Amino acid sequence: MTEYGYWQDVPTRWKDNDHYGHVNNAVHYSVMDTVINTWLIERAGLELDGDGPIGLCVESHCVYKASVSFPEVIAVGLRVGHLGTSSVRYETGLYRSDRRTLVAEGTFTHVFVDRNTRRPVPIAEPMRGELEKLVNA
Template sequence: MTEYGYWQDVPTRWKDNDHYGHVNNAVHYSVMDTVINTWLIGQAGLDLDGDGPIGLCVESHCVYKASLSFPETISVGLRVGHLGTSSVKYEIGLYNHDRSTLVAEGHFVHVFVDRLTRKPTPIAEPMRGELAKLVNA
């Protein structure tokens, strides 16, 4: 299993299953986005109501390896694959509850921008330092 610096468990919901009886592919993206933003708010100081920069998703990707279905829990690993001046590439692994099976792996790229102008802005401390802790975790 690939190493990740942050782990979060996300329970599946009844509505996550599709007609074929497994968690729908769109849910995987939602779970990745939720884990990234939970980490940003809880660990890196992202203030959703403040006036600081915000991260906009400019790229996302997911490769599906196995299926899950309700009522399973998804164990999600997060690390930073690249930390630029104003951008960050998060790498995410979605595993079954005991982390024995890789369900999906993907990435999200955020570009941090000024909240009003939407122009790229450098990632400042303390967020930069916290992101750096997840680089090649």
């Protein structure tokens, strides 16, 4: 198993299953987005209602490895694959709850921008320091 600096368990929901009896592929993106933003709010100081920068998703990617179904729990590992001046590429591993069976691998890239102008801004402290902790975790 690849190393991640942060883990979060995400329960699947009844509505996540599609007609084929497994979690629909779009749910994987929602899970990645939820884990990343939970981490940003709880650990890196992202303020949803503040006046500071916000992260806009400019690219996402997912490779599916195995199916998962309700009521399974998805264990999500998070690390930073690249940290730029105003952007960050997160790498995620979605596993069964045992953290051994890989369900999907994904990347998610944020560009941090001024909330009003939507122009890129440098990632400032304390967020940068927290992101650095996840680089090559």
